[in-house]
Amino acid sequence: MASLKELGERELIRGIRNVIRQPPGLGPGDDSAVIPPFNGGVVACTDSVTLERHFPKGMTYEEFGWTAAAVNISDLAAMGAVPVGLLAALTMPPDLDSVSLYDIMAGMDECAEAFGAYIYGGDTKFGGGAVSCAAIGSLEGRTPMLRSGARPGDIVAVTGSLGSAAAGFFAIERGLEDLATSSQLFKPAPRVREGAALSASGAVTSCIDLSDGLAEGARSICGASRVGMDIHMAFLPEGEGVEDVSSETDVSKEEMMLYWGGDYELLFTFDKYKKEALYEHDVDFSVIGVVTNDDAPYINYFDKREAMGDGRH
């Protein structure tokens, strides 16, 4: 029998789908799920952060709590939902000092407040150091955005910029703290307003958040929509610190902008004849490519075209 480590997350998800029933309604397999009996308005998701993996040097417990909330709120935003309530299940080492736990909860509540939600419940048990947050959101009458609606000919776009979380991470790791100017690494801001506006525009055909990086997000949309993408390196909006870190280290811009997560921007595709609707809904975005009838995303340089790699390098 293979261990969890040997199988990896993607294979485990496939395995789990084989042993549980497929729920009714939209969205299982998307960033969040739409739960049917409530007139299509209730969207929910869950995601854990762990002290071992998501608590880098320099991060405070408040920022860890903020992040636990933000990663879930981002999953709601990718569907076009706004957060309403959070539930927080903490499994924490018994020798952790209580002030650190309160700091985690205060940071989580600060993030909830910033995006219009409340913490409605929780649970604390002794354990290995994880915050499992569940988020419940509302579509407010909008149609949910899925990963599966992209069609050849659609335009590929992203909100904000790419690579600043990675730049911050590598700056700290390589002892270049003065280059780590971005707050994106320690206090990521989910794109709630943008997600709601994208959904309301009626122009968007698919959407995902970039928690796992652009390449992984593009691959997910291509897989779910059975399409390809041509993304142009020169079009990618470069995040703060990317230039400086790439010139001071051996970490390339591609590594930071394509293959590293933590930016929590939205990657989406839209109907090219409905572009005006996006402007009318006041969304700032960058066009980065087109949807093709290929079966995977490609990254285009001036002189070459490469398949986008399998996750992080």
Added chain:
Amino acid sequence: MASLKELGERELIRGIRNVIRQPPGLGPGDDSAVIPPFNGGVVACTDSVTLERHFPKGMTYEEFGWTAAAVNISDLAAMGAVPVGLLAALTMPPDLDSVSLYDIMAGMDECAEAFGAYIYGGDTKFGGGAVSCAAIGSLEGRTPMLRSGARPGDIVAVTGSLGSAAAGFFAIERGLEDLATSSQLFKPAPRVREGAALSASGAVTSCIDLSDGLAEGARSICGASRVGMDIHMAFLPEGEGVEDVSSETDVSKEEMMLYWGGDYELLFTFDKYKKEALYEHDVDFSVIGVVTNDDAPYINYFDKREAMGDGRH
């Protein structure tokens, strides 16, 4: 600074309430919370089980997964809500074999199916061995039952029987496996139908589930309602195995029926003038005492009256 272990769960919850905002709506501090923007119909809760604490000798991974779902569904039932969707966040040791993880998910889905719900989403990360489940339920138009509505003169009652989970636990611990006939320990059945019927009856003034035992549940209702209770030992419905285990070991019936959790029955109070409404709604229950104008629950024997102790002995 005090560690989590030094402070204990009750004190931590108090501390957390001081650092986060009080959400609008009913139920924070109850078994579940009612989330307001969805016309009062959406109820949610979260609770974790850990391999270290909730996976006793003899339990299968399926049963562990069932339990992770059941403890949350029980929290919905205590409010009068029926489960609709579950979210499962697993933090599991990387060397766990994947079949065990699939078994956990299959057991969770089996419990969801038994009570009319689906698993809508999840997350798996490497960690210490916890399943944090969040449950979303519907009140279907009923008024939620809270812990805070008990009034002096109300009747105190419980569904089902008490102590069979404890009897099963002690039977196994003391090597008396042939006495461990109850499934309540490994596959607890939350009282979903009963909770909905109690809520629909309009007779119930407060309700809680007995995940932490009768004494703890009674203390919670008394604290939230600012009342006392006189509970009569002779009235308590004795669970399967309690008699046998108490006669074969040094564990008393009081220990199993008052101070040990895991039975997942509902403890509730009702308006004595509305008792007929409970029968009309087809609920089986045992009257165990009355609500008083004291400030804590007491347990009455033929010849003495004692304050109910502080949690488990």
